[in-house]
Amino acid sequence: MEQTAILEIKNLKKHFVMTKGIIKKNTTKVRAVDGLNFDVYQGETLGIVGESGCGKSTTGQLILGLLDATEGNIYFQNRDLAVLSQEELRKARRDLQVIFQDPYSSLNPRMTVEELIGEPLVVHKLASGKKLREEVIELMKLVGLGEHQLKRFPHEFSGGQRQRIGIARALALKPKVIVCDEAVSALDVSIQAQILNLLKKLQRELGLTYVFIAHGLPAVRHISDRIGVMYLGRMVELSDRDEIFEKPLHPYTQALLDSVPIPDPKLRKEHQLIEGEIPNPSNPPSGCHFHPRCPYATDRCRQEDPEYREIMPKHFVACHHPLL
């Protein structure tokens, strides 16, 4: 099946400039996202994983237009988002929505559920009065909330229910792509599964495309079709979910997989855990960014930046010595 790309990310970069010092201004650049290239296909779920500080959340915000890219382009349905005016971008927002990590901080505490879920429709003048209320109730039913909860405030709900409100709010505009920024990491494990199932159900029913950002591979295994692994602002590996889990080609992916605890003591083996900390993104290592922590690093890795290339059909890796 030939898939069409709904989102194309080309050479995307986001550098944050930090100024230090009182008399002598020292500016340092934090390369939060440093040259990303990937496509998101219509109707799929693309999982993006990486350690804290690897730029995955920044990527999400860049896609949503909440941050401006330093360099590079994002094409949504073949339209470059960077060239849109403020007003056009606001309209394009209807198709690109977000579900936030923390349901406790992502809902305005001063608004009722009805206002929260109805607001996107009001903002884009899509419904009002009785029709607005009907649509809100329908959205609430869609995510498993009841009509009697319309007039409640967020603090009256549990974390899982709050996340449902957040999902209903994101769905109100009938978006095509939803960026789930660690959408379940703040929830209890039992609730996580419920929310993931809800997201899957909604995807089937509404034909949604998800960009699912998480910090661990197990978190995205359940929901993703493809998985991309990020390290220090770059994509190091991207492939189908099963292939990532069965045949990881990048040493970093391998290490991430090894660090997943196995719930069976008999199967425990000597792990090759990644040592050291994630380097400072304002001063990344030369060559391959992963080389100081990589067990297979060679001189070439220390000097030359590996190219991000399609090493096997639909399997992208940025490594000089992929684990073939």
Added chain:
Amino acid sequence: MNVVIEEKVTSNPNPVTKRMKKQAFRLLKSKTGMLGIIIVFFVTLMAVFAPVLAPFDPAKTNVVSRLLPPFWMEGGTTEYLLGTDNLGRDILSRIIYGSRISLMVGIAAVIVAGAIGMILGLIAGYYGKIFDFIIMRTVDSILAIPTILFMLIVLAVLGPSIPTLILVLGGTSWVTYARMVRSETLSVKERDYVRSAKAIGAKDFRIITKYILPNVISSFIVIATLNVATIIILEASLSFLGLGIQPPDVSWGLMLSDGRQYIATSWWVATFPGLAITITVLGVIFLGDWLRDELDPKMKD
């Protein structure tokens, strides 16, 4: 555990009335809060119904009965319950009428100051950059000027009148609001729910009015009530110095200033208006304290 809570909530037909009942209940429990409300309520009543309540015209002089002591002292009459001043004016009536101007100036100046401070604080905090720079440097400059001196000069140049007084008091005290609103705005605008508003495509005006304003308003209200107290005292100081309220208008501060000369011989002339200021200010402060606790989100449920 979760289920139990949910049942409790669902069984309640109308959460809004329940919330209001809860607030009323907590007010009854807070003794100082209750006291504050009672004081403020009575002072307001006194101001509104001054013509009905006052036994005499506050400006009517009567040289025969000047400097009469309060009724319980030797020489006092029940006609003038709190005695008379140096011109034979009834002190009780003057206090009752004085509440009008003291309250009006206090509240109007707070509204002026609050409105300016709120708008500039929101702009400085939300838009940042050059707006922030200009507004905050203005705030710093105003803070660097000695307030009373500045107000005296403005009043001396423009001539003392109630509107000028309100503008001068409001025009110098907005800086507190602007600083407070700006810093709260800076913290609120980084929250996820503001980002979520941007993500659904809300315009700046909507984000400011629906997301930022409601979330900074609670500290704002608290500061405003406390500021009413400060302004009443400031008005008293200015009237005391002779550039505030001018006769035949009467305010507590003016009475205090009139009574100064007689403090050694006729203490009641200055003491009763002073007491009126203290009690009212205390009432407003108690009310503000209660509001602060009440509007704290942690207090909810």
